[in-house]
Amino acid sequence: MTTSDVHSKPTGAPPPPPPAEITYSGQYSVNPLADVSFLKMCAMLPSVLARIGRLSWQTDRQAVRLLIACQIVTGVSAAVLLAATARAMGPVLAAGSAAARLQGALPALLVIALAAAMNRLAGAVATYAERRITPLLTSETDSTLVEAVCRVEAAAYAQDGFSDRQEAAEMGVVRTHVMVTDAQRFMSSLIRLITAGSVLSLLSLMMLPLLLLAVLPAGFGAVLTARVDYQIHYANISDRNVRGMMRWWATASQYGDEVRANSMTDYLVYWYRALSDRCDRRNLAAAPRTLRISLLSALAGGGFLLATWGALAWLAVTGRIEPAIAATAVIAVQTALAALSQVVINCAAVFHTSLYLNDMQSFLDEAAARAPRRGPREVSGPVEQIRLDEVVYQYPGKDKPAVDGISLTLERGQILAIVGANGSGKSTLTRLLTGIYLPDKGKVTWNGCDLADTDPATVWRLTGLVPQDFARWPLRVRENITLGQPRTHDDAPVWEAIDAVGLREAVEDLPNGLDSLQARDIWGGVEFSGGQWQREACARALYRKPELLILDEPTSQMDPRGEHQVFERIKAIATDRITIMVTHRLENTKIADHIIVLEDGRISEQGHYEDLVHCGGTFAELLALSQDR
Ligand SMILES: Nc1ncnc2c1ncn2[C@@H]1O[C@H](COP(=O)(O)OP(=O)(O)OP(=O)(O)O)[C@@H](O)[C@H]1O
Numbered sequence: 048m049t050t051s052d053v054h055s056k057p058t059g060a061p062p063p064p065p066p067a068e069i070t071y072s073g074q075y076s077v078n079p080l081a082d083v084s085f086l087k088m089c090a091m092l093p094s095v096l097a098r099i100g101r102l103s104w105q106t107d108r109q110a111v112r113l114l115i116a117c118q119i120v121t122g123v124s125a126a127v128l129l130a131a132t133a134r135a136m137g138p139v140l141a142a143g144s145a146a147a148r149l150q151g152a153l154p155a156l157l158v159i160a161l162a163a164a165m166n167r168l169a170g171a172v173a174t175y176a177e178r179r180i181t182p183l184l185t186s187e188t189d190s191t192l193v194e195a196v197c198r199v200e201a202a203a204y205a206q207d208g209f210s211d212r213q214e215a216a217e218m219g220v221v222r223t224h225v226m227v228t229d230a231q232r233f234m235s236s237l238i239r240l241i242t243a244g245s246v247l248s249l250l251s252l253m254m255l256p257l258l259l260l261a262v263l264p265a266g267f268g269a270v271l272t273a274r275v276d277y278q279i280h281y282a283n284i285s286d287r288n289v290r291g292m293m294r295w296w297a298t299a300s301q302y303g304d305e306v307r308a309n310s311m312t313d314y315l316v317y318w319y320r321a322l323s324d325r326c327d328r329r330n331l332a333a334a335p336r337t338l339r340i341s342l343l344s345a346l347a348g349g350g351f352l353l354a355t356w357g358a359l360a361w362l363a364v365t366g367r368i369e370p371a372i373a374a375t376a377v378i379a380v381q382t383a384l385a386a387l388s389q390v391v392i393n394c395a396a397v398f399h400t401s402l403y404l405n406d407m408q409s410f411l412d413e414a415a416a417r418a419p420r421r422g423p424r425e426v427s428g429p430v431e432q433i434r435l436d437e438v439v440y441q442y443p444g445k446d447k448p449a450v451d452g453i454s455l456t457l458e459r460g461q462i463l464a465i466v467g468a469n470g471s472g473k474s475t476l477t478r479l480l481t482g483i484y485l486p487d488k489g490k491v492t493w494n495g496c497d498l499a500d501t502d503p504a505t506v507w508r509l510t511g512l513v514p515q516d517f518a519r520w521p522l523r524v525r526e527n528i529t530l531g532q533p534r535t536h537d538d539a540p541v542w543e544a545i546d547a548v549g550l551r552e553a554v555e556d557l558p559n560g561l562d563s564l565q566a567r568d569i570w571g572g573v574e575f576s577g578g579q580w581q582r583e584a585c586a587r588a589l590y591r592k593p594e595l596l597i598l599d600e601p602t603s604q605m606d607p608r609g610e611h612q613v614f615e616r617i618k619a620i621a622t623d624r625i626t627i628m629v630t631h632r633l634e635n636t637k638i639a640d641h642i643i644v645l646e647d648g649r650i651s652e653q654g655h656y657e658d659l660v661h662c663g664g665t666f667a668e669l670l671a672l673s674q675d676r
Pocket residue numbers: 205442443445449467468469470471472473474475476515
């Protein structure tokens with residue numbers, strides 16, 4: 048992936064730099080449709096319809112049966128309607144009084160009315176069946192996508208294009224809202240078309256090919272237009288993805304203070320508009336192409352349509368068909384034309400949907416391929432030892448490893464502190480220790496089990512992590528503490544964790560105590576301060592009573608009282624677990640049994656606090672700097 052800035056010419060004050068344009072190399076740089084022919088695109092339709100049918104069947108079999116029954120009724124009633132029309136035309140066009148002619152046509156007219164009523168009824172029931180399928184199908188597809196993303200190896204997030212593929216897949220979810228309707232409409236118009244076409248070919252064989260020729264150009268045009276739309280959609284994926292992220296950051300209330308007090312609003316709005324403009328420009332650039340396609344297809348279709356009507360008139364005028372048959376043929380042509388244009392419109396819609404469904408499916412396949420497959424071994428407590436042997440990890444696209452050949456042994460009861468400059472690899476090391484990432488070289492073992500061969504769920508069941516950027520879950524206080532390990536029937540352990548971080552008073556002050564919803568943007572929601580949120584994140588990790596407790600800058604937002612309390616607690620419970628603390632506040636490492644100092648992904652110094660303070664190395668230097676005020 049590459050990014051480039053496009054600068055406009057300066058006029059007076061320098062203009063703000065526009066957002067970087069993202070272009071991909073490799074597999075994602077190629078639009079999957081670029082080399083697909085029109086015929087191949089049409090040939091994709093049956094498999095798409097089959098896929099929609101399969102998904103619908105899995106969702107609600109009864110509704111699918113109902114839909115099929117409605118299609119059959121639609122077809123039969125359309126055939127009956129046309130046949131009865133032909134029968135009614137004889138008496139209607141015969142000589143005699145209007146009353147007599149009407150009386151002669153009455154039985155056929157009653158059949159027409161009945162067939163029309165059945166047709167409407169089938170339409171209404173089909174809509175009901177669709178409405179039973181679509182919400183469930185959409186929710187299921189949406190949940191499948193969310194689950195797939197939640198379950199991939201964390202390393203996948205760092206892969207170029209992964210998040211854009213996810214954005215493209217989201218469109219597949221959006222299209223599931225309409226895909227059953229489109230497919231249903233396509234099938235019923237196809238059935239109407241086949242019926243009207245069959246009746247017409249019975250009346251005059253010559254009419255059918257002409258009719259087909261009249262509508263085929265429109266079909267051709269609709270599919271080509273869908274292809275152009277998809278090309279634009281494909282070109283806009285990255286910009287839309289970034290714009291979607293920026294929209295959230297710019298409008299989320301928790302960043303509102305920063306946005307306002309740092310006068311970021313103008314630039315953010317400019318930035319957002321610049322991305323929208325870029326998407327719009329691509330859309331506008333495609334407009335002449337779609338106009339050309341529409342005009343040419345309308346011209347060709349119109350020519351053939353004129354020929355159809357001309358042929359019908361010629362047949363009637365030259366007496367080759369009777370007036371009653373000619374009148375029925377007019378109705379059959381009208382019916383077939385209406386059905387054909389519906390077939391074309393819905394065929395293009397189904398085709399369009401298939402493109403997005405393909406994106407979704409390929410993302411789901413990719414996510415499934417990236418789901419952890421590490422082997423069947425299981426780790427269980429107590430965890431006596433965690434070892435790293437010559438562990439190396441390099442992020443995709445980086446030219447040097449973030450962790451570079453680290454070996455370490457941690458024993459139960461030990462507190463390890465990891466320190467080092469920004470970017471020295473501390474957080475990456477904790478990800479390797481917990482098996483969130485697997486090393487490129489070397490191995491990490493828990494009680495002798497190599498994490499590369501171990502079911503990660505069994506490892507994470509024994510882990511408690513307070514990350515640097517912890518989430519502020521919009522849940523109740525109770526769930527915010529028990530999330531990941533819910534024990535909802537007994538609040539005593541929840542209060543124990545709350546007490547451990549000194550948060551009881553704050554929780555008791557909330558209008559509904561543990562039941563208070565921590566989502567300030569939702570009506571009735573409450574909000575903690577930054578430090579209180581951090582105490583809660585620590586309480587969440589302590590509540591798990593983990594075998595491995597990792598705290599990455601756990602007290603950075605806490606007041607001294609809170610910080611002291613948390614460290615006292617960590618010391619008090621340390622004997623039953625392995626504890627790792629990542630921190631820039633070097634004074635806090637006094638509680639550690641062992642400290643490692645990282646530089647460029649390697650251990651540059653290690654030992655106890657007193658040893659490192661006096662050995663004149665990086666630790667001593669950093670400590671001196673932190674005290675130099
Ligand atoms: N998701 C990621 N994708 C690509 N590179 C990453 C990613 N996360 C970290 N890095 C890179 O890996 C290196 C180590 O980062 P890491 O977050 O482990 O450092 P750290 O010591 O925890 O830093 P800090 O003290 O700032 O938290 C850095 O060069 C960083 O740019």
